[in-house]
Amino acid sequence: MESADRALLERKVRKAFQVLVLQRGRNPGVKGWEMKRHLGRDYRKIVEVLSEDVSALGLEVFEVKGADGTDDSSRFLLRFREPPTVSEAETSGIRIDDLAVLAATIAFINSKQGRAARREAEQFLREKFPKWRVEYSLDRYLKRGYLEQDDRTMLHVGWRTRAEVDEKTLMTMILSRAQDAPKK
Numbered sequence: 001m002e003s004a005d006r007a008l009l010e011r012k013v014r015k016a017f018q019v020l021v022l023q024r025g026r027n028p029g030v031k032g033w034e035m036k037r038h039l040g041r042d043y044r045k046i047v048e049v050l051s052e053d054v055s056a057l058g059l060e061v062f063e064v065k066g067a068d069g070t071d072d073s074s075r076f077l078l079r080f081r082e083p084p085t086v087s088e089a090e091t092s093g094i095r096i097d098d099l100a101v102l103a104a105t106i107a108f109i110n111s112k113q114g115r116a117a118r119r120e121a122e123q124f125l126r127e128k129f130p131k132w133r134v135e136y137s138l139d140r141y142l143k144r145g146y147l148e149q150d151d152r153t154m155l156h157v158g159w160r161t162r163a164e165v166d167e168k169t170l171m172t173m174i175l176s177r178a179q180d181a182p183k184k
Helices: 003-021 032-039 043-057 086-090 096-111 118-126 131-144 159-164 167-180
Strands: 059-064 075-080 147-149 154-157
Touching (some): 003 043, 003 075, 032 075, 075 159, 096 118, 096 154, 096 167, 118 131
Antiparallel strands (some): 059 075, 147 154
């Protein structure tokens, strides 16, 4: 690779990092069409190089496929390679009881084969949390993309959960806690 080509690649990798770090709007990350606009048609190659570069920092560039499955609707974001510990999660600014509502909601939706009526989820959550916390948290997680709701008021796991939450590990942890719980 020539030095001019290498310099161009390095500039594009820096630009990709800047684009991913600077948040626009409410949702983190950048849509595929935005990456193409900023970096050119070969943006996927640049994203791969960036992902290798940030791996030394414990990060990765993660792609969440869009609803229609096209490259333009995909969303790219930086995330940790390893899930944060409880103490690290506490410093994120999210209350632990809000995280508990999200974890319980994800587990409930997954137990219903990926879709659950909002009313059923609210009833389930009210057994564990106050009514105001349930409504507030569900609305908040819908706005932030952790959950999605269709016309028929069915809840689904959102794009942000697919990007930031290791659902398999979450379910394993919940099931292992359930087995360790004292029998009534």
